[in-house]
Amino acid sequence: MLIEIDFxxxxxxxMQLRNQIILGIATAVxxxxxxLPSVRQLAEDIGINMHTVNKAYAVLRQxxxxxxxxxxxxxxxxxxxxxxxxxxxREQLSVILAKGCCKNISRAEVHKLVDDIFxxxxx
Amino acid sequence: MLIEIDFxxxxxxxMQLRNQIILGIATAVxxxxxxLPSVRQLAEDIGINMHTVNKAYAVLRQxxxxxxxxxxxxxxxxxxxxxxxxxxxREQLSVILAKGCCKNISRAEVHKLVDDIFxxxxx
DNA sequence: ATATCTGTTATATTATTCATATAACAAATG
DNA sequence: CATTTGTTATATGAATAATATAACAGATAT
Numbered sequence: 243m244l245i246e247i248d249f250x251x252x253x254x255x256x257m258q259l260r261n262q263i264i265l266g267i268a269t270a271v272x273x274x275x276x277x278l279p280s281v282r283q284l285a286e287d288i289g290i291n292m293h294t295v296n297k298a299y300a301v302l303r304q305x306x307x308x309x310x311x312x313x314x315x316x317x318x319x320x321x322x323x324x325x326x327x328x329x330x331x332r333e334q335l336s337v338i339l340a341k342g343c344c345k346n347i348s349r350a351e352v353h354k355l356v357d358d359i360f361x362x363x364x365x
Numbered sequence: 366m367l368i369e370i371d372f373x374x375x376x377x378x379x380m381q382l383r384n385q386i387i388l389g390i391a392t393a394v395x396x397x398x399x400x401l402p403s404v405r406q407l408a409e410d411i412g413i414n415m416h417t418v419n420k421a422y423a424v425l426r427q428x429x430x431x432x433x434x435x436x437x438x439x440x441x442x443x444x445x446x447x448x449x450x451x452x453x454x455r456e457q458l459s460v461i462l463a464k465g466c467c468k469n470i471s472r473a474e475v476h477k478l479v480d481d482i483f484x485x486x487x488x
Numbered sequence: 489a490t491a492t493c494t495g496t497t498a499t500a501t502t503a504t505t506c507a508t509a510t511a512a513c514a515a516a517t518g
Numbered sequence: 519c520a521t522t523t524g525t526t527a528t529a530t531g532a533a534t535a536a537t538a539t540a541a542c543a544g545a546t547a548t
Contacts, residue, residue, distance in 0.1 A: 254535060261460045268463035280494060291537050296496080307467060313545060315494065320467055327468035331461060332478055337384045338457050339482050340391035344430060344443055345450035349483045353476055355455055359462050360472045377506060403523065414508050419525080435515055435524065494545070505534070516523070 243271050245288055255290055259298040264307060267318060268363045278308065278316040366394050368411055378413055382421040387430060390441060391486045401431065401439040 243266050247258055266272040279287065281295040288295075299316050302308045306321030339352060366389050370381055389395040402410065404418040411418075422439050425431045429444030462475060 256535080261463075264467060265459065265463045268466040281496095282493080293538090294536060297535090299495090305464075310495065312495065312543090322468050324468055324470065327465060327470060328474070328478070331465050331470065331475075332482070334461050335478055336482055336485075337387065338454060338461070339479065340384075340388045340486070341428075342450060342454050343391040343483070343486050344387060345445050345447055347447065347450060347454065349479065351451070352454075352479050352483075355451070355458055356462065356472065356475050356479065359455070359459055360466070360475075362459075363463070363466055379506080404525095405522085416509090417507060420506090422524090433524065436517080438523065490548085492545100492547075495543095497542080498540080500538080502537075503535080506532080508530080508532095510529085511527080513526080514524095517521075518519100 245284070247288055247290065256294050256298040256301065259288075259295065260301050263298070263302060267307065267320075269365070270363075272318055274318050274320060276318045277314050278318070280315050368407070370411055370413065379417050379420040379424065382411075382418065383424050386421070386425060390430065390443075392488070393486075395441055397441050397443060399441045400437050401441070403438050 243263075245259065245262055247255055249255075251258065263272070263278070272278075278284070278299070281292050281299060285292040285295045299308065299310070302316070303310055306323065307318065308316045309319045309321075311317050342352065366386075368382065368385055370378055372378075374381065386395070386401070395401075401407070401422070404415050404422060408415040408418045422431065422433070425439070426433055429446065430441065431439045432442045432444075434440050465475065
């Protein structure tokens, strides 16, 4: 799986890393049971510090995307708390849709965007 | 318009403020042409520093939600760049939907969330 | 067994961001 | 003329982000 970090981005490196791994899971590039590279290995590949990768993995664990197996490393394993996920999504969507609403983006256009993105996930 | 700041939140105060003003515009609590409180006034009302409000207003101006009129202050005036707004929304939605996708939230459930939120805007 | 590789923890340093405080300016208002 | 507007400048303290070394226990491989 290819990781691309934008060092000019205002977004923290560990969050960029987290987001790309989540996108990798959603698009099935990484699947349940797969093992992520070791923190040292991935850090070297990307050219960042070990602790930055470690922080991304810690966030992913805390959010229920991976478990840490001392023998294997970070393993994709989804812990689903759907109610919590829905509540979080609602809050984040509210702000994004509010912004879109002010910019004349219609409900239908949002639906189309959602469909397009979901289609990307299923390829 | 009621502003509520969560000082325990990890989200920056100026961003909480920005988000709530955008939500206010989307729900038509604030309308085009309305004038926001002065930076000093709002800062005092909320109990935060003047510069924090100023930063929120500067972001809102930069994002095309208000214009600054030296006579009136910060006036709601929407500068719509729909293509840009759509591109931004797509990027932000991708991560949020990816996370939801991993948590077994279906396309249909996202659509329902979107509809619910849009309904909130039209009240 | 010995060396290597895992996640994890600890400590320290640097840079950046966030929020604060004080001060001042030009333009507009009353 | 005093007050209020947005705006700018500068400074400080706190928190965060990313880095660098170092060490530990457990697992793996030679």
